[in-house]
Amino acid sequence: MRLIHSADWQLGKPFGRMPVDARAALSEARLDAIDTLAAAARQHRAGHVLVAGDVFDSAEPGDRIYRQALARMKAAASVRWWLLPGNHDPLRPDGLWSRLSAEAPENVAACLTPAPVMLGEDAVLLPAPLTHKFSLSDPTAWFDGAETPAGLPRIGLAHGAIRTFGGNEQTNLIAPDRARRAGLSYLALGDWHGLRKIDGHTYYSGTPEPDDFGREATGLALLVDVAGAGLEPQVEALPIGRHAWVEERWHLSGAEDIAPRIAALAPGIERKHLVARLHLSGLVPLAERVTLRRLLEDGLAHEIRWLDLDLADLMTRPTEADLSEIDAHGELRDAAERLRAMAEDGGTEGRLAGDALERLYVELMRAQRGSEA
Numbered sequence: 001m002r003l004i005h006s007a008d009w010q011l012g013k014p015f016g017r018m019p020v021d022a023r024a025a026l027s028e029a030r031l032d033a034i035d036t037l038a039a040a041a042r043q044h045r046a047g048h049v050l051v052a053g054d055v056f057d058s059a060e061p062g063d064r065i066y067r068q069a070l071a072r073m074k075a076a077a078s079v080r081w082w083l084l085p086g087n088h089d090p091l092r093p094d095g096l097w098s099r100l101s102a103e104a105p106e107n108v109a110a111c112l113t114p115a116p117v118m119l120g121e122d123a124v125l126l127p128a129p130l131t132h133k134f135s136l137s138d139p140t141a142w143f144d145g146a147e148t149p150a151g152l153p154r155i156g157l158a159h160g161a162i163r164t165f166g167g168n169e170q171t172n173l174i175a176p177d178r179a180r181r182a183g184l185s186y187l188a189l190g191d192w193h194g195l196r197k198i199d200g201h202t203y204y205s206g207t208p209e210p211d212d213f214g215r216e217a218t219g220l221a222l223l224v225d226v227a228g229a230g231l232e233p234q235v236e237a238l239p240i241g242r243h244a245w246v247e248e249r250w251h252l253s254g255a256e257d258i259a260p261r262i263a264a265l266a267p268g269i270e271r272k273h274l275v276a277r278l279h280l281s282g283l284v285p286l287a288e289r290v291t292l293r294r295l296l297e298d299g300l301a302h303e304i305r306w307l308d309l310d311l312a313d314l315m316t317r318p319t320e321a322d323l324s325e326i327d328a329h330g331e332l333r334d335a336a337e338r339l340r341a342m343a344e345d346g347g348t349e350g351r352l353a354g355d356a357l358e359r360l361y362v363e364l365m366r367a368q369r370g371s372e373a
Contacts, residue, residue, distance in 0.1 A: 007190025052190030053086025053159025
C-alpha cells in the first residue's frame, strides 16, 4: 500500500499580526496545499491521504474555509481523504465534525470513532480522534488490544505529543513505542509542525504549509510505502509548501552593509513567497539608521510576503552632522541634544528618546524636501 501522510493543515489560521493582504495570501496557500497534496497523490499513485489531526484551526472555521476544503478534496476524486479531529478542532457533539460527516463527499472520510476501519482492501486504519483540546490519557492506548484481520498491515492515525519531546507537555501524550506495542506497520502523527522521525514506523509529517519561524523541515508531506505487516515502511519527504519563513540576525556597522544582506537573503526563494523576520543590531549614525529603515520598510517589505523587522538592538549614534541637519543652533537643536543625552543613558526611556530623535529627524527631512519642491 502507498499513502501520503499529512497533518496540521489548520485551515482558517488567522495570522493576526500581519496586514490584511498577507493574512489572505497565507490563508489561501493553506487551502491550495490540498490541491498540491492531491497532485502529489496522483503523481505517486498513492490512493489515500491520511491527515493526522488539526484539519481546521478551530472548531468554527467559517463557511468559506469549510466549503473550500470539502470542494477541493472532492475535486480529487481518485484520492481517498481520511480526516482526524485534533486538539484545535476536537470532536464535539453536534459540532463541526457532525456536519462534515453528514456533508462530506464520497471520497472524504471523517475518522470519528476509535475503532478499526478498512483502508481499502490492503490495510486496516486505527484512528484516535481527540474529543477534547486537552486530555490526560493517551489517545492511542486502545491500539494495543484492537483486533484486526490477520496478515493485514495496521496503520495508526493520531494527534498528540510523544513523551520523548521533553518540555512541559502534559496532555494528549502518546507512548513513544506505541507502534511496537500495537504491532503497527506505520503510525502517522500530527501536532509537531515539522518533520520528525520517532522510529522506523513512527513519523510526524509536519504541516504542509509553513506557519511560523524557527520550524525545521516544514512545508512537507510524507510518501509512505507499506510493504506488509511488521515490515518497516519506506518513507520519503515530499515538498508541498509554497511559502518559506526565514529568520536572520544582521549586525550592521552602517547603511552600506544592508544592500548585500538583502541581495543574499533566502537564495532560491521567490520574493513573493518569502516571510522574513530580521533582527538588526549594531551602532550607526542617525542618518544611516533612517536610510536602513527606508531600504527595508519601503523596499524589501514591499517585495516579499511579509517583513517582521526588529530594530530593538540597532542603536543610534547621532553625529554632529545629524544634529546640524535638524537645527544648527536653535530650539530644535537643544531638543535634539537633550534626546541624544537621554538615549545614551539607555533603558526604556533611552529607547523612547532614541525613537523620538529619529522621528524628529525624519519629519524635518520630509518637511525640508517638501519646501524645496
